[in-house]
Amino acid sequence: MATILIAPLPVPSHVNSSLRIARSLQKRGHRVIYLGIPEIEEELRAEGFEFSAVFGDIFPRGKIAELRVTSAKLRGLRLLWFLRGQIREINKVFRRMVEGELDEHFARLRPALLICDEKLRHLSVIAHGLGIPVLQLNGTIPPELIPAKPGTPRGPGRGDVIPGEKLLMALGLVPRLNPTLVQLARKHGYPLKTTPRGQPVLDRSLSPELLLCPREFAEVGGQSAPGEYLYLEPCIDLERREAEFPWERLRDDRLLVLFALGTLADGSKLNRRLLEAGFAAAAQRPEWQFVIAVGSTGDPAAFKVPPNVIAVKVAPQLGLLRKAAVMVNHAGTNSVKECIYFGVPMVSIPLQFDQPDIGRLVEHHGVGRTLPPPEVTADRLIAALEEVVRNPAYKRACEALRLHFLQAEASWGAAGPIEEFLTRRTAAPL
Known part of the structure; x- marks a missing residue:
């Protein structure tokens, strides 16, 4: 069976949405290893999974929780200065990605498949360069599948540009997300696509998105192109640990x-x-x-x-x-x-x-x-x-x-479409 690496965004909702997938793959005999910062290591080991920590010197265990508490107490310029310091730390992570720190990590673990959060798209580019098939884990519904309602606000789209982004980046108030993605794409030979607004995005034909729901729940504004999305069951982990309660x-x-x-x-x-x-x-x-x-x-x-x-x-x-x-x-x-x-x-x-x-x-x-x-x-x-x-x-x-x-749970479960993708992708030359 295969070694499968799962890299969720280190926040509870994103971690929780990955657990059902991980358990389903584990029950099918695959070796599942989580990849992430130490903040989520204890929780995932307690759920019964292996864990491989990265960038622990920049974001040690407890750091994210501490940042959340601190930022909630600050206002105005003090908050701005605090956030600027944290963005410097994020940019350190990006520099080390470009320098190849994760390449070594992947080479040591030798996964047959990487499932990474679609917000961690830099990992998809690195894995592509190393010949590792990738699925992007999308914990929500892509906005292009949901019809807009006149007069109501819309969530940010993937191609939305932050007003004054270049200036904010120069001031250290926005992390170097897109410039780093372009650097990694050049290094690893990844053919980035570009939105009408000039923002770089991944090619979903190379790394389709896993949507954690049946098609009937998501596709209400039109049908997606074949191969862009893999629809699973709702992926609600009924075995996850929950808070104590009276x-x-x-x-x-x-x-x-x-x-x-x-x-x-x-x-x-x-x-x-x-x-x-x-x-x-x-x-x-x-x-x-x-x-x-x-x-x-x-x-x-x-x-x-x-x-x-x-x-x-x-x-x-x-x-x-x-x-x-x-x-x-x-x-x-x-x-x-x-x-x-x-x-x-x-x-x-x-x-x-x-x-x-x-x-x-x-x-x-x-x-x-x-x-x-x-x-x-x-x-x-x-x-x-x-x-x-x-x-x-x-x-x-x-x-x-x-x-x-x-x-959806009864017919194909969480592991089925993933195994089919892995079989197709490993059978074809990369």
């Missing part, structure tokens, strides 16, 4: 609302305001029970918590979705898929990145309501929750998509 405090005679806005919302003023709206909404429905997660850097004691609320830092989402009637989430891809998997309709509040696009999917499929963050108040949140809970159409839409999820 389960004895839940009451079976009350409707349960789960409120969690993801791991990247911590520390912002907007997140604080939305949480306060959640607690105020809960106070308006004492006959319901709420579980509200305030975030890993938050403090439940900092909020006015009504008696019908269990406030925690991090909630065991999978366990609670088995009991919840509705979830308030941030339109994160993983959270939306997990709601559908358990047949739980939702109220989504898209905050950033791809979340406005995923919020459009929520409404397109009829599995919930989407509220723009500036419009969220306790009253509007309660009105949306009431609508989703009382109208059975939302539950029916969840159940219809859930069937596609379960059929």
